Structure formats: structure tokens, C-alpha cells
Amino acid sequence: MRRLLLCPPDYYGIEYEINPWMDRAHNAVPEMARAQWTRLRETLQSLGCQIELISPQPNLPDMVFTANAGLVSGKKFVSSKFRFPQRQGEEAYFEKWFLEHGYQAVRTSDDLYFEGEGDALFCGEVLFCGYRFRSDIRSHQKIGDALKCLAISVELVQDRFYHLDTCFCPLSAESAIWYPAAFDEYGQRAIRHHVRDLIEVSPEEAAHFACNAVVLGKDIVMSENSPKLGAALQRRGFRTHELAMTEFIKAGGACKCLTLFI
Amino acid sequence: MFSEQIELRGHIIDSLILPKVLDEILTNGGSFSIREINIGKQRHDASYACIDVFGPSPEIVDALVRRLRQHGAEVVEQKDVTLVPAPADGVFPTDFYVTTNQQTFVHLRGKWIEALPATMDCAIAVDVEKQTAWTVKFSQVRTGTLMAVGHHGIRVVPVQRSTDRKSVFEFMASNVSSEKPKSAVIREIAEEMRMARKKGGKILVVAGPAVVHTGAGEHFEKMIEWGYVNLLFAGNALAAHDIEQALYGTSLGVYLEKGALADEGHENHMRAINAIRAAGGIAQAVAKGVLRHGIMHCCVQHKIEFVLAGSIRDDGPLPEVIIDTLAAQRAMRTKIEGVTIALMMGTMLHSIAVGNLLPAHVKTICVDINPSVVTKLTDRGTFQAIGLVTDIEPFLRELTEFLAKKEAGSVAVSA
Numbered sequence: 001m002r003r004l005l006l007c008p009p010d011y012y013g014i015e016y017e018i019n020p021w022m023d024r025a026h027n028a029v030p031e032m033a034r035a036q037w038t039r040l041r042e043t044l045q046s047l048g049c050q051i052e053l054i055s056p057q058p059n060l061p062d063m064v065f066t067a068n069a070g071l072v073s074g075k076k077f078v079s080s081k082f083r084f085p086q087r088q089g090e091e092a093y094f095e096k097w098f099l100e101h102g103y104q105a106v107r108t109s110d111d112l113y114f115e116g117e118g119d120a121l122f123c124g125e126v127l128f129c130g131y132r133f134r135s136d137i138r139s140h141q142k143i144g145d146a147l148k149c150l151a152i153s154v155e156l157v158q159d160r161f162y163h164l165d166t167c168f169c170p171l172s173a174e175s176a177i178w179y180p181a182a183f184d185e186y187g188q189r190a191i192r193h194h195v196r197d198l199i200e201v202s203p204e205e206a207a208h209f210a211c212n213a214v215v216l217g218k219d220i221v222m223s224e225n226s227p228k229l230g231a232a233l234q235r236r237g238f239r240t241h242e243l244a245m246t247e248f249i250k251a252g253g254a255c256k257c258l259t260l261f262i
Numbered sequence: 263m264f265s266e267q268i269e270l271r272g273h274i275i276d277s278l279i280l281p282k283v284l285d286e287i288l289t290n291g292g293s294f295s296i297r298e299i300n301i302g303k304q305r306h307d308a309s310y311a312c313i314d315v316f317g318p319s320p321e322i323v324d325a326l327v328r329r330l331r332q333h334g335a336e337v338v339e340q341k342d343v344t345l346v347p348a349p350a351d352g353v354f355p356t357d358f359y360v361t362t363n364q365q366t367f368v369h370l371r372g373k374w375i376e377a378l379p380a381t382m383d384c385a386i387a388v389d390v391e392k393q394t395a396w397t398v399k400f401s402q403v404r405t406g407t408l409m410a411v412g413h414h415g416i417r418v419v420p421v422q423r424s425t426d427r428k429s430v431f432e433f434m435a436s437n438v439s440s441e442k443p444k445s446a447v448i449r450e451i452a453e454e455m456r457m458a459r460k461k462g463g464k465i466l467v468v469a470g471p472a473v474v475h476t477g478a479g480e481h482f483e484k485m486i487e488w489g490y491v492n493l494l495f496a497g498n499a500l501a502a503h504d505i506e507q508a509l510y511g512t513s514l515g516v517y518l519e520k521g522a523l524a525d526e527g528h529e530n531h532m533r534a535i536n537a538i539r540a541a542g543g544i545a546q547a548v549a550k551g552v553l554r555h556g557i558m559h560c561c562v563q564h565k566i567e568f569v570l571a572g573s574i575r576d577d578g579p580l581p582e583v584i585i586d587t588l589a590a591q592r593a594m595r596t597k598i599e600g601v602t603i604a605l606m607m608g609t610m611l612h613s614i615a616v617g618n619l620l621p622a623h624v625k626t627i628c629v630d631i632n633p634s635v636v637t638k639l640t641d642r643g644t645f646q647a648i649g650l651v652t653d654i655e656p657f658l659r660e661l662t663e664f665l666a667k668k669e670a671g672s673v674a675v676s677a
Contacts, residue, residue, distance in 0.1 A: 137279070137334035141272030141308055148306050153277040153334070186278040194276070 002216055003050045005066045005097075005260040009037045010056040012064045014251055018084045019133075020160050021252035033247035037064070040221070040258060043241050047219045052262065054097045060090050065253045066260040067165060068118040069094035073147045077103040077262075078120075083113040083134050103262075106146045114139035117260055118163035120151075124173025126194055127151045130164030152194060154187030161206070165256045169211045171220075171238070175199070177213065177229065179206035199232050209245060209254035223254040264323045265316045265367065265374055265417055267297070267338040268330055272308050275301060280311055283333055292317040292326045295419070312338065316419050343368040343415035345388055345408040352400050358385045359410040361397050362418060363622040368395045369415035377410075379599065380621035386410040401588045438650045445660065447650065451627055452664035455490050455603060463602030464492040468616045470609025471499035472631070472654050474513045474557070479504060481658035483560040488669055493597055494561055494568040495616055497609065498576040498583045501544065501558050505580075506534040508556030535578040543581040569593045573611065595619055603627070608654045610635045622646060629657050 014027045045051055056063055069090065071078040077098040082088045095105055108114050119135040120143065121128050127149045131137040137153050144151030154164070158181065161167040167182035168191070175197035180188050192198065201210045210226035220238050222229070223245040230240045245254040274280040287294045298312040315330070317323035327337060346355040363382040367374040370393060377386045377395040384397035388408045395410070403409070410416060438444050458465055473482055485491050503513045511517055515527025524530065541547035548554075548562040561568050570583040571590035584590040598619055606613035607629045617639060620626065626647040628639040636649035650657060 131334075132332060137272070137332070138336070141334070144273060144306060144308060150276060150305050151273050153272065153279055155282075155333070184282075186282040190276065190278045 001048055001050050003052060003262045004044060004214075005052045005054060005069070005262045006037075006041060006044075006258060007054045007064045007066050008056050009033045009064045011058050011061050012037075012056075012248075012251075013061045015059075015061050016084075016086045018086055019162050019252040021250060023250070026250060028247040028250050036244055036247055037258065039243055040245075040255060043221055043243060044214065044216075044259070047216050047221070047241070049216065052101075054093065057089070057093055060087070060093070062087050062251065063090045063093065064248075065118070065251075065257040066094075067253075067257045068116045068163070069260055070098070070116040071120045071143065072098075072103070072260065072262045073122075073149075075103055076106050076147065078106045078108065078114070078116070078143055078146060080116040081108065081110065081113050081139075082115060098262075101262075108139040108142040108146075112136045112139040112142065114143070115163060118165050118257065121164060121168060121170055122149075123170035123176055123195055125149060128164060128168060128170070128191070128194075129153050130156045130168070132156050133159060133162035152190050154190055155184045156182055156187075157184045158182045160252075162252065163257075165212055166209065166252070167206065167211050169213050169215065169256065170195075171199075171215055171233075171236075175236075177201055177211050177233075179203070179211055182206070199229065199236075201226070201229050205229050209249055212254040212256040214255050214259050221255050223249070264318070264320045265314055265419065266323050266327050267340060267417075268313050268315055268327065268335040269338055270309075270311045270313070270333075270335055272334060273302070274309050274311060274334075279333055280309075283313070283330055283335060286329060286333070287313075287315055287326060290326050290329065291322050293419075314417055314419075340369045340372075340374075341414050342370055342372075343386075343388065343410045344412045345390070346411045348403045348405055348407045348409055350405050352403060354385045354400070354403060355409050355411055357411045359412065359416055360384075361386060363618075363620060365419040365621065365623075366397075367417045367419070368410050369417070370395070374417065379595070380623075381595070381619055383618060386416075399588075399591065438648070438652075444650055444652060444657070447648065448657065448660045449664050451605075451648075452661055452668065454625060455605075455665065456668050458603045459489055461602075464600045465490055466493040466495065466598065466601045466604045466616070467491050468495045468604065468606040468609060468612050469500050469557075470496070470607065470612065471503045471513070472608030473500060473658070474503040474507055474518075475516075476608075476653055476655035477513075477518045478655040478658040479507060479518075479557050481655070481662040482557050484662045485658075485665065486557070486560045486564050486566055488665060490665060491561075491566055493601065494557075494566055495594055495612055496568065496570055497573055497612055498570060498579040500609075501570055501580050501582070502531050502535050502578060504557040505538055505544070505547075505553060506531040508553055508559060509534050509537060532577060535580055538580050539578065545582075567597060569597060571612065571615070591615070591619070605629070606639060607657070610638065613639050629654060 012033050014022050014024050070080045079095050113136045115134045119130040129140040129151050132155050140151045140153045161182035167179040169177040176195045177199045179201045205226040208225040209223045210229045213220050213222035218238050221241045224242040233240050293316045295314040300310040302309045361384045365380050366377045375395045377397050381397045387398045388395045507513045510530040512524045512527050512530045515524050538547050541550055541552050544558050545562050553559050572579050572583045572585040604624055604626045628636050628649040630636050631653050633651045636651050640647040640649035
């Protein structure tokens with residue numbers, strides 16, 4: 001059974017602007033956000049996931065995006081060091097939660113930014129890591145050392161796809177969904193070299209956060225409005241579960257950003 | 263040229279970060295030299311690269327390094343060069359740094375200082391207060407002069423291949439032996455000389471007496487007249503036989519016109535030397551009308567600087583010949599600044615001497631009838647040298663023909 005950490009959207013809202021999606025004049029509607037989050041939680045539960053919850057904290061509206069809290073491998077928790085001060089307050093709460101739940105905390109370095117599963121995703125045994133907008137590439141090497149894995153660093157070049165999980169989603173050890181234009185030429189080549197089957201997402205569907213999906217074996221929980229990707233996944237034998245994520249896309253996140261594999 | 267040393271760590275090969283960093287350096291006006299590289303043995307092992315990044319200005323290097331830091335590059339804190347005073351006049355400290363003919367910097371109080379001029383087989387003297395460094399020969403060092411020792415805080419900038427025009431110095435994979443056609447190469451050399459003249463680079467010719475013996479003097483004079491020679495280094499023999507030819511029509515007693523031996527011809531070069539000694543020197547002989555033709559006459563007429571370095575077998579020598587070899591070496595060193603092309607013809611002795619003084623970026627052409635001389639001269643650890651195994655006269659004849667076409671072309675354009 002897969003365990004996922006979620007954070008209820010009690011304090012969620014667009015209170016600052018730290019990525020191109022955020023606009024304080026265009027805030028999330030709390031009731032809708034709550035409904036969309038609840039639907040996600042129920043969907044994940046219905047697919048057999050065990051959901052853990054962390055208590056939301058006032059003045060930390062983005063804590064709902066638990067994917068950015070860190071990276072879990074076995075019982076090791078590599079905690080994040082957020083680039084923006086607006087989110088740095090989340091670090092202590094997440095670290096405390098993991099320590100209380102029997103995880104061994106690993107910190108990359110106090111001066112290296114790293115934003116968890118937002119910028120680090122395992123595709124089989126290879127850890128793909130995004131850098132430039134949020135995470136510092138030098139954190140990747142420390143994580144590779146700590147987890148004894150091959151860490152492939154790829155540069156993100158479009159600020160609307162500021163985290164790796166907004167443009168890349170591993171499906172299995174050999175396949176992934178991606179939006180190539182979000183990477184530079186070298187990153188594209190590195191991904192192509194290591195991942196045999198790549199499903200390319202169109203610019204329109206990438207903008208609907210099609211890549212920000214939660215993969216549970218053959219079940220894919222993803223945001224709605226990505227019919228081409230849905231069809232491509234179904235052709236490969238996946239079952240897609242499409243959810244409305246409009247209120248979270250306003251902050252630059254969707255299904256994957258709201259969940260952390262633990 | 264300014265530089266900074268960076269390190270890259272991590273899965274820089276699988277992530278293509280290393281090629282990306284190297285490409286970024288080149289596309290942003292820099293160049294690089296990989297100092298050290300360690301590739302991880304296991305899949306999860308990190309790799310390591312230590313790279314010297316070079317650029318034409320400190321600003322370009324800073325901007326480059328800022329960009330590279332985004333890709334994980336860390337700037338290496340440099341240690342200052344180790345300095346030890348020279349123990350005696352003419353003696354370097356033990357473990358002194360021996361220079362190459364490539365551009366070299368020493369790290370002093372946080373800055374990279376270029377050791378000038380780039381000369382091989384020297385040591386580096388440093389003035390800490392003035393923040394200057396210079397290459398010195400044994401004869402130039404005095405007791406207490408601070409000298410660079412060891413290898414810390416010393417950096418060598420390799421000569422980069424030019425990215426613009428594909429020059430003859432780059433496409434030539436080997437020397438041109440006597441069996442290979444030479445026209446295409448000579449045409450390219452003519453083009454290089456024309457470009458050097460256009461850009462204000464100095465052309466140095468190092469010539470042996472074979473230039474005169476083979477009857478190539480007239481071609482050489484044309485080159486001087488057309489402005490393709492800015493500096494001449496030679497020995498007593500070139501000048502003596504050129505003057506012999508000018509005064510008596512013979513070179514080593516052989517009539518150049520007829521190829522026949524002159525009666526008592528062996529005396530001619532001695533009489534020629536005596537005539538110049540009597541006049542007080544070559545320039546004076548030209549001024550007095552004693553010397554009216556030939557290469558040396560042409561040099562004086564066109565105010566081409568020359569250094570005549572003496573050797574133990576010289577007859578005379580002519581008054582201009584510098585018989586103190588260290589003084590001759592110093593005279594040559596002071597004049598080579600600004601030289602971009604060196605054409606060395608028919609002299610192993612002077613060519614090697616000059617080759618040792620030239621920085622690696624100077625394009626060097628060696629022409630000799632003896633293949634081993636050509637190999638010796640071009641095998642100097644730089645790709646900027648080409649060699650042709652040929653007699654001097656046909657080489658210079660063809661070179662001047664190509665240059666003449668250029669001259670005709672430029673006249674037509676200016677008309």
C-alpha cells in the first residue's frame with residue numbers, strides 16, 4: 001500500500017507571488033479549493049493509498065503542496081531548504097513530522113536550496129533532479145551521495161515550469177510523461193538517454209499541469225483538460241482519474257504538488 | 263588573457279553538465295583547459311572536473327563564472343605562487359618553475375599576473391610590490407630576486423585554435439616533405455603573410471646564407487620592398503655572402519648568374535667583409551655608396567631592423583654582428599614583441615635560437631632542404647608551426663609570385 005502525505009488546505013490562498021502563476025488579484029476560492037482537495041484525497045484513498053495528514057499552519061498557505069517538503073527514500077527524509085523566505089517557515093513543521101514518524105532526517109546543506117519531490121523524482125533507480133528556478137544543482141550531488149543513487153541534473157528553462165514535477169512525471173523505470181520545451185537541450189538529451197519511452201505533452205496540456213500527476217501503478221491521478229495525454233496513457237494500459245485542479249493551478253500546482261510519497 | 267579555476271562535482275557526465283559547461287565557456291567568448299578529471303567508477307559514484315576558465319577580460323571571466331555557478335561550478339580558492347629569492351647572480355632557486363612558450367600567469371595577492379614575455383626555458387621573476395612578473399634567463403637574475411618555485415599558483419594558457427578562418431597552420435597535419443606538392447601550402451603562407459601585414463602584425467624572417475647561395479636573394483629583396491619583412495635575424499654568413507654577392511657577383515666564390523667558380527673566388531667574401539669593416543658598418547657602406555645591392559642594402563634602405571648574431575666559426579665578423587651570445591639573445595628578445603609570423607629559412611642554428619624565444623601563438627614556418635632540421639624546428643609542442651622540405655630558392659620564388667599577385671590585386675583595387 002502506498003503512503004502519501006497531504007496537508008489540508010485550511011490556510012491555502014494566494015498571499016504572495018513567487019511564480020508566474022500566482023496573482024494575488026486572482027485568489028483561490030476557499031470552498032472550491034477545499035472541494036478539489038477533498039476529491040483528490042478520496043480518489044487516492046479509493047485507489048488504495050494510505051493518507052497521512054500534517055496539520056496546516058496559519059501564514060503558510062503553500063504548506064498544502066507537501067511534495068515540496070522533501071524527498072523520502074526508505075526511512076530517510078531529505079528535508080527541503082526553500083528558496084523563497086515565504087515558504088521557509090514550512091521546513092521546521094515538516095521536519096518535526098518526519099522525525100515524529102520515525103524517519104531519519106537528512107539535510108543537504110544549509111546554504112543549498114532544494115525543494116523536495118518538486119525537483120527530484122525517481123524514474124526506476126535514477127533520480128531526476130531539476131535546477132535553476134528553485135533547487136540548487138549542488139544539492140543534487142549531496143542527495144545522490146546520501147541516497148547512493150545516480151542523480152541526473154536537468155536545467156529548467158521556462159519559469160512557468162519552475163519545478164521538475166510540473167514538466168516531468170515518471171510512469172515506470174523506463175517511461176515518463178514530459179514537456180520537453182521546459183528543459184534545455186542538454187537536459188532533453190540526458191532524459192532521452194535514460195528514459196526509453198517518453199510521452200510528450202502539448203504546450204496547452206502542459207499549461208493545464210498534465211505532467212503534475214500522481215502515478216499509482218497503472219492508475220494515474222491527473223488534472224482535467226488533458227485529453228491527448230489521457231488517450232496516450234490509456235493506449236498504454238493506464239487508467240486515468242482526471243480531477244478539477246483550477247484553484248491550485250492558480251498557485252502553480254496540481255495533483256502531484258499536493259502529495260508526497262512517504 | 264584572464265582566468266579563474268572552477269570545479270564541478272556530481273553526475274556531471276550522465277547529466278551532460280560537463281559538456282554543457284564547456285560549451286557555455288566557448289560560446290560566451292571564453293576558453294578552457296581541463297586540469298583534472300575523475301570519472302566515477304560505479305553508477306552512483308560522483309565524477310569530478312577541475313577546469314581553468316579563460317577570457318579576454320576580467321569582466322568576461324566573472325560573467326562566465328557567474329553563469330557556470332548556476333550549473334554547479336564552484337570557484338577554486340587559489341593559493342599564491344610560492345616565491346623564493348635567487349641564491350646568487352645567475353642562479354635560480356632549487357625547484358624553480360621552468361616556463362614553456364605558452365602564456366603563463368602567477369597568482370599574487372589574489373590576482374593573476376601574466377609573466378611577460380611568454381618565452382620557453384626561462385624562470386619567472388616576481389615583483390610583489392609592483393604586482394609584475396617576467397620571464398628571465400639565467401644571465402638576468404640577481405641575488406635576492408624573488409622567483410616562482412613549484413607549481414602552485416601558476417597557470418598556463420594553451421593556445422586555442424582559431425574558430426574563424428581555417429588557416430594553413432591548422433589543416434596541416436604534418437610537414438611537407440620533398441615528395442609532396444607545395445604550391446597550395448605556399449599560397450596559404452602568402453595569404454597568412456598578407457593578413458599579418460594588413461592587421462599590423464610583424465613578420466620576422468630568420469635566414470641563413472643558403473638564401474644567397476641558392477640565388478633567392480632577389481626574391482627576398484622583393485619581399486622587403488613590398489613590406490612583408492619587418493625584422494631580420496641572421497648570422498654573419500647571410501650578411502657576408504649577400505654583400506659578397508652584391509660587390510663581386512659571387513656567393514662563396516660561385517657566380518650566381520653562371521654557376522661557375524670565380525678565379526680566386528674564395529677570397530671574395532673576405533674582401534667583402536673587409537670593405538664593410540673599412541666603411542664602419544653595413545649602414546655606413548650603404549650611405550657611402552660602397553654597398554648598392556642585395557638583401558642587407560635593401561634592409562638599410564627600407565629601415566628594416568636586423569640582428570646579426572655571431573658564432574664561433576664566423577669570418578670577420580661584420581661590425582654589426584653581436585659576438586656576445588647573451589647580448590645577441592637580449593637584442594632579439596627586445597625586438598620580437600609584436601611578431602605574429604616567423605619565417606625561418608635555411609638555418610638550424612639561428613632558427614632554434616629564435617624558436618626558443620618565441621611565444622607559442624606566433625605562427626612559424628620552417629623551410630630547409632634537410633628534413634631533420636625541419637622536423638626539429640617544427641616539433642615544438644605547438645600546432646602553430648609548419649615545415650617544408652625544399653630548397654630555399656624555389657620556395658621563395660613561388661612565395662613572391664603569390665605575393666606579387668596580391669600586390670597586383672591591391673594595386674588594381676586602389677587604382
